[in-house]
Amino acid sequence: MPTNGIKNSLSDETEEREYIVTENLDGKPFEAETTETPQIAETAEEYGERDKEEERAEEVEEKKIMEKTRADVLSEKSKNCYNAIIRIIGEMYDKIEASGKSVSYSREQLFAGFDAYIQAVLVKIASGADKFGADEMIFIENIADYGKLIEGTDLTLFTDCSKEMREKLIEASEDRMSAVPACIKIAAALDSGKDFGLTKAIFENSVRICFNLKLIDEKSDVKNNSDIARALKAITVYAAAKGIKIK
Numbered sequence: 001m002p003t004n005g006i007k008n009s010l011s012d013e014t015e016e017r018e019y020i021v022t023e024n025l026d027g028k029p030f031e032a033e034t035t036e037t038p039q040i041a042e043t044a045e046e047y048g049e050r051d052k053e054e055e056r057a058e059e060v061e062e063k064k065i066m067e068k069t070r071a072d073v074l075s076e077k078s079k080n081c082y083n084a085i086i087r088i089i090g091e092m093y094d095k096i097e098a099s100g101k102s103v104s105y106s107r108e109q110l111f112a113g114f115d116a117y118i119q120a121v122l123v124k125i126a127s128g129a130d131k132f133g134a135d136e137m138i139f140i141e142n143i144a145d146y147g148k149l150i151e152g153t154d155l156t157l158f159t160d161c162s163k164e165m166r167e168k169l170i171e172a173s174e175d176r177m178s179a180v181p182a183c184i185k186i187a188a189a190l191d192s193g194k195d196f197g198l199t200k201a202i203f204e205n206s207v208r209i210c211f212n213l214k215l216i217d218e219k220s221d222v223k224n225n226s227d228i229a230r231a232l233k234a235i236t237v238y239a240a241a242k243g244i245k246i247k
Helices: 003-021 046-068 069-097 106-125 136-142 163-177 182-193 200-217 226-231 233-241
Strands: none
Touching: 069 106, 069 136, 069 182, 069 200, 106 136, 106 163, 106 182, 106 200, 106 226, 136 200, 163 226, 182 200, 182 233, 200 226, 200 233
16 A cells, blocks of 8 residues: 555544544534643553552551561450440440439549559569569550559559569559459449449450460460459459349
8 A cells, every 4th residue: 555545544534533522512623722642640660669669568567467476466455355345434424424313433534443453453463473574564554545553654664673663563553453443333333223234344354354464475374364363353242242243
């Protein structure tokens, strides 16, 4: 085929396409006519780089998951249990307020009171070892969001601490864990009228938190959990006195 014929054919086709693109439905030309090729948002090279960056980000995230320690996993599980308890306490508070009855404590005070109690219980359990381990103390420090066993004190500072500091912390924990938390008293009061299972739910989640703390140490005797039973004795005794079954 002659070359001129191909050129003419392509020229006619191009003009026809330009005519279609540059006219509106009324057959009138658009105000802005252009036959320029639209600019692509990003080149293939830029797209490839962005794709690589996304892959690298995914690899970093996967590495983080792979690098989670035994203590990290147990802490996350325990935090879920803790959040469940906090949710129950908050719902109890809302229920009482909605009924028009007065509450002696604020919502935050109930949260903080439980925090101090659970930290006391956990410190007592951790004291079963010769020294307070780093992972255990991080676990205890991070479990609470609203209150502390000792206000203004970072419990991780007691890691491998002196005998004197250790004894002072244990003494503080024993004093606190001997008192029944206000949230348990409220839960028991609500359960005594109609068993909502509130006291049991708080107790069972507390047991799970305690058990997870013990699991951090692979040498820990998890078959004998009398230490957990002793640490949570204030709750079990109070519930029994109110005729509430939590076991």
